[in-house]
Amino acid sequence: GQQLNQSPQSMFIQEGxxxxxxxxxxxxxxxxxxxxxxxxxxxxxxxxxxxxGELTSNGRLTAQxxxxxxxxxxxxxASIPSDVxxxxxxxxxxxxxxxxxxxxxxxxxxxxx
Amino acid sequence: xxxxxxxxxxxxxTRGQQVTLRCSPxxxxxxxxxxxxxxxxxxxxxxxxxxxxxxxxxxFPDRFSARQFPNYSSELNVNALLLGDSALYLCASxxxxxxxxxxxxxxxxxxxx
Numbered sequence: 001g002q003q004l005n006q007s008p009q010s011m012f013i014q015e016g017x018x019x020x021x022x023x024x025x026x027x028x029x030x031x032x033x034x035x036x037x038x039x040x041x042x043x044x045x046x047x048x049x050x051x052x053g054e055l056t057s058n059g060r061l062t063a064q065x066x067x068x069x070x071x072x073x074x075x076x077x078a079s080i081p082s083d084v085x086x087x088x089x090x091x092x093x094x095x096x097x098x099x100x101x102x103x104x105x106x107x108x109x110x111x112x113x
Numbered sequence: 114x115x116x117x118x119x120x121x122x123x124x125x126x127t128r129g130q131q132v133t134l135r136c137s138p139x140x141x142x143x144x145x146x147x148x149x150x151x152x153x154x155x156x157x158x159x160x161x162x163x164x165x166x167x168x169x170x171x172x173f174p175d176r177f178s179a180r181q182f183p184n185y186s187s188e189l190n191v192n193a194l195l196l197g198d199s200a201l202y203l204c205a206s207x208x209x210x211x212x213x214x215x216x217x218x219x220x221x222x223x224x225x226x
Binding site for chain 2: 003004006031033035040041042043044045048090092099100101102103104105106
């Protein structure tokens with residue numbers, strides 16, 4: 001099935017460093033979402049973006065909806081050990097009544113204390 | 114309020130068997146979607162149901178079927194299980210509007226031997 005291009009695949013950083021990850025698509029979306037998934041759990045919603053160019057923050061997390069509607073990025077500032085996990089981007093094109101999400105392959109984040 | 118709940122949490126089946134997975138959405142949410150997440154990948158869309166009707170179907174064989182009940186809970190059925198069906202099956206619920214985001218349950222880990 002289709003998956004978005006998400007990079008980097010993995011990151012190893014020191015506590016306190018900033019992190020940036022991005023997602024690109026060949027198709028346009030009218031919603032971009034960022035989720036975090038811990039082992040054995042379902043994805044947890046971090047940030048939702050509904051408008052091209054929108055920049056939204058949630059605590060130390062900031063995400064932007066690309067102007068072309070084909071990309072998005074997520075920044076985490078001043079990382080802490082509990083930021084460890086897999087981060088997924090997801091795009092949604094709400095055509096008609098179909099609201100399916102298309103996901104990236106994920107970015108595995110490791111934070112060294 | 115309770116989030117999305119799924120049962121069972123883990124399941125082991127053998128090839129050729131059939132399995133039924135269950136999902137209860139967040140109270141008030143009318144739309145349920147199912148996703149398959151193979152290890153190391155992002156979730157892949159299987160089905161979306163809204164008001165008991167199928168509103169979207171991903172690229173999965175006819176062995177996969179689902180339904181939604183009047184109380185908005187849902188079941189995913191998989192017949193003639195294959196080894197490749199081993200995955201985390203995620204259920205997500207959404208309120209109903211265009212900008213409503215999807216919230217995921219913890220998933221059911223299915224292992225096919």
